[in-house]
Amino acid sequence: MAKLKVGVLISGRGSNMASLVRAAWEEDYPAEIACVVSNVADAPGVKIARDAGIATAVISHGEYPDRETFDRAVSAELEKHGVRLVALAGFMRIMSPWFPERWQGRVVNVHPSLLPLFKGLEAQQKALDAGVRVSGCTVHFVEPDVDGGPVIAQAAVPVLAGDSADRLATRILRQEHRLYPLVVRWFGEGRITLAGGRVEVKGVPPGATLLFSPEP
Numbered sequence: 001m002a003k004l005k006v007g008v009l010i011s012g013r014g015s016n017m018a019s020l021v022r023a024a025w026e027e028d029y030p031a032e033i034a035c036v037v038s039n040v041a042d043a044p045g046v047k048i049a050r051d052a053g054i055a056t057a058v059i060s061h062g063e064y065p066d067r068e069t070f071d072r073a074v075s076a077e078l079e080k081h082g083v084r085l086v087a088l089a090g091f092m093r094i095m096s097p098w099f100p101e102r103w104q105g106r107v108v109n110v111h112p113s114l115l116p117l118f119k120g121l122e123a124q125q126k127a128l129d130a131g132v133r134v135s136g137c138t139v140h141f142v143e144p145d146v147d148g149g150p151v152i153a154q155a156a157v158p159v160l161a162g163d164s165a166d167r168l169a170t171r172i173l174r175q176e177h178r179l180y181p182l183v184v185r186w187f188g189e190g191r192i193t194l195a196g197g198r199v200e201v202k203g204v205p206p207g208a209t210l211l212f213s214p215e216p
Contacts, residue, residue: 004188005034007083009074009091014045015173016089016110016180021052023181030188035081037074039093055081067096075102085187087180088142097144105194107142108187110180112172114138114154119147124172125165135159135168137176139183141194152192152199153210155179179212 006024008017017036024033036049041058049056057077064070070093078086088109100107113123115138118130127135136156141149155175159168186192191202201210 001030003029004031004084004184005082006031006085006087006184007034007078007081008036008049008087008089010036010038010043010045010089011040011092012043012045012090014043014048014089016176017045017087018048019177019181020087020089020184021049021054023184029181029185031085031184034083035078037077039070039074039091045090061093067094068098071096071099071102075099085184086142087184089180094146095142095144100142100144100149103142105141108139108152108183109142109147109149110137110139110176111147112137112169112176114156115140115147115151122165124169127159128163128165128168133159135172137172137179139179141199150194150197150199151210152183152186152201153179153212155212175212 008020010017021033023029024031033054035055035057037057037059038046039059039061041060046056046058059073059077061070064073084106086103086107111123113127114136118126134156136154138154139152143149157172157175186201193200204210
């Protein structure tokens with residue numbers, strides 16, 4: 001069976017991209033990283049992808065007059081590589097509505113909070129400011145509403161006494177690196193369906209939780 005071709009969009013260090021690349025190296029993993037696209041030429045993740053032998057492209061948003069024109073250029077690059085699933089991994093661009101509509105049900109993101117709490121930037125600091133006892137990360141479908149698409153799976157991370165945003169972010173990131181490859185695996189296995197704004201994963205009993213709690 002052919003592996004699912006995944007295109008990864010990045011803007012920076014590419015640590016979540018690297019976790020997907022490592023997962024894809026496993027023989028039984030049902031997906032492959034077909035290409036990596038960055039909007040930042042010197043993003044460290046670009047070198048990581050190139051060193052791993054993955055096709056890369058830099059498409060600078062500053063060279064396009066508006067968001068949709070840029071999004072169409074990114075989409076064309078993904079299509080050139082036969083991509084069937086788009087994974088945002090630290091992609092620091094707000095997309096025009098055109099992109100999630102064009103790739104409806106085939107574009108996902110990982111966010112460092114338990115959505116719908118703490119959308120947008122500085123999610124870890126927002127969690128600390130709110131005084132929550134548990135934070136975490138979420139893999140979700142991307143829709144025009146920023147960080148507002150249907151949740152696929154989450155991982156919980158405790159907020160510890162004396163935490164800084166950086167310390168909390170580091171612990172959350174470890175779980176992102178575990179959760180994102182798992183969700184992409186589910187896509188590759190054809191186990192994920194989206195209907196009526198709700199996500200179902202084949203093999204997971206109805207009503208069962210898709211909240212992972214990997215840390216004490």
